[in-house]
Amino acid sequence: MPGTAICNSVIQVAPNAWRLGELIICERVGTGPVNGAAITTWRDDEGILWYLRRGRKSDSRYYPNGRFAVPYHKSGTSGAIWKLGGMFVKVKSWGEGMDPESDTLKLIYESCPGVPVPRVVAHWVDMDTQRSFLILRPLRGQILLHAWPSLSPELRQYVANQIADVCEILAKHTATYMGSAANPLNGCRDQYLCPDRPVSIPSWKPISLPRIDEWNGQEYFDPFQIGRTFNLYHPELEPTNIVVTSDGRVTGILDWERAGYFPRCWISTKPQIADEFLLDAGPGVPDVTEWQWRLATTLEERGFIPEREEWEEFRGRISGTVSTAVSFAKYFPAETDEAEDNEVPDVPDVPDIPDVPDVRMDEVGEPSRLNAHDPHQVWY
Template identity: 35%
Template sequence: MFCEMEPPIEVSVARTSSCRWILGSLMVCEKVDDPESKPADAIAGWQDGDGTFYLRKSSANELSGGGDVESDRIHVGGTSSAVWCLGKDAFCKVHAWCEGLELEANTIRFVGEKASGVPIPELVHTWIDHDLNRTFLITKRVGGQTLERAWPQLSPLRRTQIADDIARFCVTLAASTSSRFETVTGCGVHEPRLMESAPQPHPTWKPRTLGPLSQDAMRAYMAKISTEPAPDIDPQFHFYHADLGPTNIMVSEDGGRVTGIIDWESAAYYPRFWVATKPVTAGAFYLECETDEPKLWGQLLGQALETHGYKRLDAAFHRWNNSVA
């Protein structure tokens, strides 16, 4: 059921002056030119050019006014996510939240500890705004440009090399395994493509999760919701980003190297078949730039993952998925 959050996700951050932002119902972000002007109640801070940004808790009177919610907003993802710039060097990502949903910051920290060679955003601060049912995540800007933007200028060889670079990062991540379909802290997984359709009353903004599930439990679930057999589930589940579309991969300005992987909210321990199958079956991997081959990135990544030992089971997955209730 289509349903906006209240207030809508796209008004979660409001700029009230040239150097102040209201972030939901809990926080204020302020820019100061003099580092000695740090607020006494500052929770976190970061340098940005010749100024310093600080986060602090908001007071009731600061929330009474309006503000500009559009000028710094750079992305709106349906009814459940939006992103704002805070200065030149940081982003504030706001995402719908419900009980049991993994925090993206937990996942990013996990990757930093377990797979230090994988390039991730630098965390500044995160929190849950329970009154507004949403999370806020502030990260430093990752250098470079998105693969989506760089794509038209990349040679066929460089495109293939980037696919192999990302596949190698996937192999590094997948070395971390679990006996359950779950997130890094044992929450259910947000992956609609492995779930039954949402019931009609379910609001579109509210995330749905599945699990944690053992091998047998996931086999039983996938068999229950489709009239076609599902791809086989191995005993071990592998850690996987699961949303490696061209807007979530950052490359250097010359396209010579991968500088970062962003948007980790779907990352979790997945069935092994999903690692190489999702890139060739999900629209999130399509290119949106002007191209005659919008599916090429997903195809290249799927092929690269195959060379690293991950089977593509797209035909079996499509048969199962097309028969899901």
């Protein structure tokens, strides 16, 4: 499967079985019994029993070549979602230095009560196909993009208030570095803060900044003021990533893989400048910028002061800069030998996320251990 399109990550190998990547089989067994090697089990809305297990060579006996399952949703060339057994199977391209979304979801779930995140049934990284897999419970409602035309102005503002509440909860968690939420050694991944993508980096792989401290980052961001304390933030609070009910209640926020510690001003600046926050034009949507300005205004009223003009000047200055180690070295001494002459501030304590082994199937179907995530590490 290495090298195949992301939409070919789920293959039906038998009438009641689907292979997820190269490692795992999702099987429908009706009323039972369940194979003793089951990793986890659940029942769908009709009471049918489903389970996950490790794959074996005999799984292709019905459909030797497999049948590609049709994705429920596709996200460019780097991600896709399937629906199996009432659960969502989310597959994303993965590479070294990228934090699996499951790590961030676990951190938010445990550290930020009140933030509605999807519930994870199982997760793993498939090292053979360089993809991460998440099995997620469905959320009640529909994405805000689709619900928006039917919401009254009062309910639209109610949604903005709830998302601002989430931003306030997250922002209470701070760090002295700008970087990933799940791994303090990794930098932030936000295209609006990064230089242009080098041609050597494939389109599916996000580019990221180095880990930034105030002492080594202000010159790069100037005149955008990053400060000395960074706030936990979900930088993709777009109408496609928010799930709401018909009465405007937010039941879930999606796509946490880019969450991290950002400058406080970025929390209210990002909604103003990112096209992803725009609504789709159509009946009931006279202003495609309404979600942008409602959220940005509400955040500013909560004390998150934007720096849009400063960001535009910063962006104009770095436009055309390629994100290579050579170009970064000008701004980030930590990437050069000069780093030894700088005093690096202490890294604050962050919640521990335990390392767990991955499970890889060899040719005879026996598991061998690698460094990544084990489907046995299931949490709710």
